[in-house]
Amino acid sequence: MAVPKKVIWSRDPHTAAKHDLLRRYLSAWAPILLSRHDVITYAEGFSGPGIYEGGEPGSPVVAYDVFAGALHRYPKRLRMVLMEEHKQRAEKLCEQMGLAQARRPSDLRDRLSVDVREGDFHPALIQKLRATGSLGKPLFVLLDSYGGPDIPYSLLRDLAQQPSTEVMVTFAPSFLTRFAERDLAHRRRGDAAFGGQEWQNVFTKPKSDKFLFLRDQYKATLRRAGFSHTLQFEMLDEGGRLLYLIFGTSHAKGLEKMKDALWGVDPSHGVRYRDPKDPDQQQLELALEPNTAPLRRILLDHISASHAGRTVEELQAYTLLETVFRPAQVINLIRQMRYEGVVLTEPNGVTKKTRVTPPTSHPAAGPAAPEQDTLW
Ligand SMILES: C[S@@+](CC[C@H](N)C(=O)[O-])C[C@H]1O[C@@H](n2cnc3c(N)ncnc32)[C@H](O)[C@@H]1O
Numbered sequence: 049m050a051v052p053k054k055v056i057w058s059r060d061p062h063t064a065a066k067h068d069l070l071r072r073y074l075s076a077w078a079p080i081l082l083s084r085h086d087v088i089t090y091a092e093g094f095s096g097p098g099i100y101e102g103g104e105p106g107s108p109v110v111a112y113d114v115f116a117g118a119l120h121r122y123p124k125r126l127r128m129v130l131m132e133e134h135k136q137r138a139e140k141l142c143e144q145m146g147l148a149q150a151r152r153p154s155d156l157r158d159r160l161s162v163d164v165r166e167g168d169f170h171p172a173l174i175q176k177l178r179a180t181g182s183l184g185k186p187l188f189v190l191l192d193s194y195g196g197p198d199i200p201y202s203l204l205r206d207l208a209q210q211p212s213t214e215v216m217v218t219f220a221p222s223f224l225t226r227f228a229e230r231d232l233a234h235r236r237r238g239d240a241a242f243g244g245q246e247w248q249n250v251f252t253k254p255k256s257d258k259f260l261f262l263r264d265q266y267k268a269t270l271r272r273a274g275f276s277h278t279l280q281f282e283m284l285d286e287g288g289r290l291l292y293l294i295f296g297t298s299h300a301k302g303l304e305k306m307k308d309a310l311w312g313v314d315p316s317h318g319v320r321y322r323d324p325k326d327p328d329q330q331q332l333e334l335a336l337e338p339n340t341a342p343l344r345r346i347l348l349d350h351i352s353a354s355h356a357g358r359t360v361e362e363l364q365a366y367t368l369l370e371t372v373f374r375p376a377q378v379i380n381l382i383r384q385m386r387y388e389g390v391v392l393t394e395p396n397g398v399t400k401k402t403r404v405t406p407p408t409s410h411p412a413a414g415p416a417a418p419e420q421d422t423l424w
Contacts, residue, residue, distance in 0.1 A: 072309035094171030098144030195220025201243025206276030357405030
């Protein structure tokens with residue numbers, strides 16, 4: 049997709065997938081945090097006009113509707129801070145947010161404040177968040193540019209240093225691989241986004257490795273900024289341009305919920321992602337019956353790497369923190385692997401405490417009978 053010139057433009061499939069993911073994630077994030085905090089904040093640096101040509105809602109309206117539902121259940125407050133640089137898009141966004149608010153009862157409108165600002169997101173967004181006391185309290189920041197790179201590392205660091213902040217950043221690697229090698233100004237833009245120059249090693253990589261290298265550098269950048277967990281989604285826009293959505297959090301719960309959201313995204317949207325721990329770097333299509341073959345290989349490697357094997361609980365933690373798969377996928381997979389004789393379990397029934405070892409640890413044992421899926 050070329051960068052749109054019009055005030056509103058048509059929504060393409062990858063945007064639909066992004067909204068699906070956002071809706072699913074915020075539907076978990078908001079109730080969990082509202083159950084524990086009096087006020088939480090959602091912010092966008094690149095909000096868009098709030099509506100697409102076909103009438104579909106933009107990301108701020110998607111988020112607003114989720115929050116209105118959550119605040120129905122919790123008598124708490126939620127603040128939305130929305131930045132948009134393009135004047136007419138900002139006006140359109142004000143209009144769309146006004147319509148979203150008008151659909152809700154007035155007591156809810158008082159508890160769900162919406163602040164639309166026209167202008168460059170940086171440094172206005174962080175200043176606004178600071179001035180409203182939103183930093184240091186639960187905060188989700190969506191930085192959904194056309195892929196830039198546009199986000200200064202210093203902003204990521206300022207956000208990551210706050211204990212309850214999470215970010216989702218859109219990153220398009222093609223700009224840097226196409227233009228930055230020969231153009232100093234473009235390279236500087238890369239340096240500002242990555243907070244250093246290591247990313248420039250991309251110029252020495254073979255063509256086939258360049259995008260993955262930059263993606264991993266960007267994830268490392270988020271971790272260096274202070275987000276202990278990252279997760280990436282790979283999307284192709286209609287022009288075949290690769291976009292990554294990179295999520296950063298310092299909470300295992302946030303990571304778990306984002307994975308749940310990812311595995312729930314409508315597969316017809318065609319979002320794909322790769323697991324960095326999968327040696328084949330296989331691209332997975334999100335499917336109703338997820339392909340867990342890569343997780344199987346990953347778990348087997350991890351089990352084999354320890355003479356004593358691993359408990360199911362350890363395998364679930366590893367799955368959560370080190371792969372794109374979900375802990376909930378582990379138990380059934382271990383049962384299946386045990387049935388096929390690929391691993392042994394002690395005791396036979398698979399629970400969190402069960403120890404899983406490679407068959408070579410107990411050569412006499414054979415496949416056990418399949419077990420009913422009653423424990424999960
Ligand atoms: C990819 S679109 C956002 C789409 C929106 N998040 C959604 O999903 O519906 C990017 C938006 O960022 C705006 N934008 C570009 N540069 C900006 C900047 N420096 N500060 C604020 N907004 C900017 C553009 O005008 C455009 O509306």
